[in-house]
Amino acid sequence: MxxxxxxxxxxxxxxxxxxxxxxxxxxxxxxxxxxxxxxxxxxxxxxxxxxxxxxxxxxxxxxxxxxxxxxxxxxxxxxxxxxxxxxRAEAGHLLGLEIGPHRVAAVVSDLTGRIIGSLTREVSETAQAHTRLERSRNTVAEVLRRTGTARDTLRAVGVGTPGIVESDGTVRLGTALPGWTGLALGERLRRSFSCPVLVENDANAAVLAEHWKGAARGVGDVVMVLAGLSPGAGSLIGGRLHRGFGGAAGEIGALHLLGREATPERLLSTTDEPLPPLDEAAVARVFAQAKGGDDQARRAMDRFLARLVHDVAALVLALDPELLVVGGWASGLDGVLDPLRAELERYCLRPPRVALSRLGETAVATGALRVALDHAESELFTLETAPVR
Known part of the structure; x- marks a missing residue:
């Protein structure tokens, strides 16, 4: 050497x-x-x-x-x-892509991260992997067309999706999307691009977005929870993303498996039947009914929030963050923060500040763009830069 x-x-x-x-x-x-x-x-x-x-x-x-x-x-x-x-910020472009249970979202920026266009398309929560991937490709093609962005000017693509993601972009475990477990997502997407494709867990992408443009700007120790029927969390420690040894850090949605049989779908039910899996619209209806004074819905919401707080408290106790950001469907519902604050006061030695996501539904796609921007900057600011034409 x-x-x-x-x-x-x-x-x-x-x-x-x-x-x-x-x-x-x-x-x-x-x-x-x-x-x-x-x-x-x-x-x-x-x-x-x-x-x-x-x-x-x-x-x-x-x-x-x-x-x-x-x-x-x-x-x-x-x-x-x-x-x-x-x-020359226009010398290349970056793409952030969210592939989620209910939507596919794409956002395009220049080399400074300035967003020049975005597009969201709905997709069924029951859609199989090939259908979801095809919807993703079509959404990307359309946003590139609308923004006049040539595909060969993309310097990096970031992707945010549910599940435990390996470093090569393979989804080791992804129960939120049909056919997602074991999917070589990074490899499948790289066929459509001539630049690096980096796949990240959706909650990890969301916390990066909030730190970049949202509620966690300037905060180094942050936990962000994507609250839903299968909640997940992303964490920054000292301003750096904490993925864990195998990429499974923050999978608090699995805590109910530790000796607790009641699933979130059953906790939120106002009848004898559990809510359909991944039906976030049904969750929103329960919260709306609770806000309107429905006693059964209020009890269901209280049960769910108690479980969520237990799960979040475990992460807060382990990491001691300065700030807890709540996103996902809960970020658009009134009345979530006060119960969370009150319960965290009970369980945590030093309760963090609690805030709603400022980016809402755009958090995951924005975080995926941040992943792409980080990669592009690491290449631009290494000791050698490739010519751009």
């Missing part, structure tokens, strides 16, 4: 290129910078910055910014304005 040396000129060029690209890309909205500003930001020499900028322009990742007319008028008496350079 060759020894890494600071005398390697190609390594130094790659380091310098990454430094300049980071400065142009910025932390939020990219800003056009002059060579002088880039020298100050990177602490590199002016000749080095000039050479790197030319290389990035040739690679398609940077461009000279158009002159600002207001600056030009003010500078007329002082000579020609300094050249400014910008990161």
């Amino acid at each position: 060759s020894r890494l040396s600071g005398r390697d000129p190609s390594l130094l060029r790659r380091i310098n290129s990454t430094a300049v690209l980071r400065a142009l890309r910025g932390q939020a909205t990219p800003t056009a910078l002059t060579l002088t500003e880039l020298v100050h930001a990177t602490e590199l020499s002016r000749p080095t910055v000039e050479g790197v900028v030319e290389d990035l322009i040739e690679a398609g990742l940077a461009a000279e910014a158009e002159d600002d007319p207001s600056l030009a008028r003010g500078a007329a008496r002082r000579g020609r304005p300094a050249r400014r350079f910008r990161f």
Whole structure:
């Protein structure tokens, strides 16, 4: 193995290129910078910055910014304005895809994560895997067409879906969707793209989204619960996603198997018959009836919330998060937060703050986009960047 040396000129060029690209890309909205500003930001020499900028322009990742007319008028008496350079956010695109029990949602962004289009299509909870995948492909094709995005400009695709997901995108266990357990989802989807496809559990994607654009911005220790008939949770510890050794962290929907026979469908029933599996509309009706004063519905809601709180409390006690975000169907229903807060006060040594998801139904697709953006940034900011045409 060759020894890494600071005398390697190609390594130094790659380091310098990454430094300049980071400065142009910025932390939020990219800003056009002059060579002088880039020298100050990177602490590199002016000749080095000039050479790197030319290389990035040739690679398609940077461009000279158009002159600002207001600056030009003010500078007329002082000579020609300094050249400014910008990161080409349009040099590629990213795709976030949610494949869920009731819908498929796709969202497209540029290389900064700025969303340029989205599309949602309904799908039956009883649809088989091939039907759900076909609906996903059609939804992607349509959103790319509507946004004028060429498929070959996609730099990464992130996917959020229920289940325990292996690192290669195989769903090891996915009881929420018919035919999902054992499905090589990543492999199946990669056939439609020429870029990396990264598959993530839906609750994990949702907590990434809330940390990026939602209720958990600026919070490093977060648990997000997708409340439903089979609740799941995603967790950030120190700002980093915690998947667990086998990708099964946060599967609190399985806790009822530990000696408790009553399923969520039976707990929420207002009759002698349990609710149909995965029927979130039926759950919403029960909550609406409870809000309207129906005693049976109120008792059913109380039973379900008590179970949910027990499950969430186990995770809160283990991780001690600063914030608990509630999403899924519960995020659109009034009256969920107060019972959760009250019960967590009873069970937790230090109850976290509790908030509803700010992203609602868009959380999983937005989180999938964040997964794609993270991958693209890791490639852009490695010590070598591939040309973009």
